[in-house]
Amino acid sequence: MNLARFPRIHLAHLPTPLEPMENLSRELGGPNLWIKRDDCTGMSTGGNKTRKLEYLMADALEQGADIVLTQGATQSNHARQTAACCARLGVDCHILLEDRTESNNDNYNYNGNVFLDHLHGATTEKRGGGLDMAAEMETVAEKFRSQGRNAYTIPGGGSNPIGALGYVNCAMELITQANDADLRIDHLVHATGSAGTQAGLITGLQGMNAGVPLLGVGVRAPKEKQEENVYNLAVATAEKVGCPGAVKREDVVANCDYVGEGYGIPAPSTIEAITMLAKLEGILLDPVYSGKGMAGLIDLCRKGQFERDQNVVFLHTGGSAALFGYTHAFDF
């Protein structure tokens, strides 16, 4: 895996820290919990999309783009990080926001990530929930092209083989950090959505033969569908980085028991996880992704899924800006 072959623009603060969570580990009675701080990637409050955008924005500029389009849910962290990267690189940014929750809460619709999209100078337009957002975006991109613009489209979550390179890179970074720290990682856990993070990680881990089992905690799709999405993208990513066949279907594992009522709707366990991390570790999770991912990890610890002396790393994928779109979900 020679990632230097692919065009990249350095946008993230890397490597992100790998830190122990001693208080949470003690509270749960083991295992030893660690956190990989991809919430600290730097651009506009950070998050996992910035690693993907290092490769996606390089591709956009190589193709001479003067406007980048992407799409996501109203409180999309991907949209916000894309807006910030476009601002840094002097490219226009246009975002389609899908109303997946039908919330009429003002903070949800205008604060948090939506506020930051606009602060970075991106233009936005809304769509009702359940549309084919990829098709909607292509229609809008064609409109820009007919006006003479060179429009580059980034899929939702930045999840294609180019974006997934960012998480192949993260897997290499994490294994190097663990090696330097003499840390034997027994499990790696994170929130999985549009699949690029998990697909990139599993490609990197299997490509290195790292022997680290990976668990994605789902936030939307049922288990079978989520695993299928991740697997398909991982196969394409492994081909791209030159290790075709590195990822087997059984390497892709998702647990989708912590979604609650649906995408973007925090479950009681989500709120508990966010509150625990804030109070025990001083760390901000988010109500859509990392809060559900951590709820899954906490529950699996309580159920004795891991040995007490094992080292389990939680990849913090960011999203704290969305908290300000969800203040109504906390009763204090």
Ligand SMILES: *Cc1c(COP(=O)(O)O)cnc(C)c1O
């Ligand atoms: C997008 C996102 C995820 C999920 O990553 P995917 O690559 O879409 O699976 C997890 N956490 C946060 C905070 C995100 O914004």
